[in-house]
Amino acid sequence: MDRAERLSWLRETNEKRLEALWQIADRIRRESVGDAVHLRGLIEISNQCRRHCAYCGLRSTNTAARRYRMTREQILTIARQGVALGFKTIVLQSGEDSRNTPETIESLIRDIKAHADVAVTLSLGEYDYETYARWRKAGADRYLLRFETSDFGLFRSLHRSVGPGEHPRLTRLRWLKELGYEAGGGVMVGLPGQTYESLVDDLEWFAALDLDMIGIGPYIPNPDTPLGQFALSERLLHRDQVPATALMAYKMLALARIMVPLSNIPATTALEALGDGWMEGLQRGANVLMPKLTPPEMAGNYHIYPGWDGAAFEAEARMDNAVKVISALGRSIDETKGCSQVRVDWETRQKLKEHGNEPASD
Ligand code: 5AD
Secondary structure, rough: OHHHHHHHHHHHHHHHHHHHHHHHHHHHHHHHHHEEEEEEEEEEEEEOOOOOOOOOOOOOOOOOOOOOOOOOOHHHHHOOOOOOOOEEEEEEEEEOOOOOOOHHHHHHHHHHHHHHHOOOEEEOOOOOOOHHHHHOOOOOEEOOOOOOOOHHHHHHHHOOOOOOOOOOHHHHHHHHHHOOOEEEEEEEEEEOEOOOOOOOHHHHHHOOOOOOOOEEEOOOOOOOOOHHHHHOOOOOOOEEEEEOHHHHHHHHHHHHHOOOOOOOEEOOOOOOOHHHHHHHHHHHHHHHEEEEOHHHHHHOOOOOOOOOOOOOOOHHHHHHHHHHHHHOOOOOOOOOOOOOOHHHHHHHHHHHHHHHOOOOOO
């Protein structure tokens, strides 16, 4: 599939014709990563954030947000619950909380890894190379950092403190790869000002970065953010504006599977917020679900965008729900840590390069 074909799939609106795209993505998913679904237990350890991302409800100046920060003991207890529920991966996610110091996170990683044979995924935001290196050394296996959009002009308009130069997240995804993490990137679909052409660029970045994990969700306006309040005025909207719909996000998800067949791709919470996201995502290229372990009283306050109504449930119920969806589709649950196959492939290529071999072309 070339660039023009990808673009034309992104512009396709006929749901009948899109069936063909879902089928291609589903077939490539089955042939590349199989029918087993990976479950990752997600702990939202803090919603404190020092950043001002224009779209996100956790932004520091959002006074409507009710802030919380789990204690180290709470996190370890929840991680143990996750292990008892059968999760082989624990994901620690957070706003950019200034209390997430290199030391505190390092010791959390060490404690979780000492207690159970699980993979640890971090999703804590932008840090410097040394900090990522330190956490990797402590045993962290994976890192999630969406680049949101590869359109640097658009990225900068949403993150006012980012200066000219490099896209900070694309740079960090390269560092993370270099440090031996399984690296996860991804985008929001339908950001005001986002064009179809830029989405095709995003897809090319997924492949160019050899992303091990790709997270894709629709942009959901949050009225407590500047971007959510911004009525879609003619002035800022490009005529090639991508709609912020679940359908548009599914097209990106399916194309991401086609671009990076071996990657681990979740059916994301934002897709769930707009409908039957887990079920449909798993049929359109996804092979991962990330049920939340965050207790209800805190999950309700991890309010990045409106619409997700799973907060009231306990971890067990969320896990049961995931199991139900997976079995309804006739799929199985992966019993391993579910490591990246992109990485295996990438390591082989790195070794060949070190030995001065020409890259294989086929
Ligand atoms: N709508 C959808 N997704 C959002 N995110 C942040 N704000 C929103 C929003 N309003 C996503 C971003 C971020 C991830 C944690 O949540 O992609 O990386």
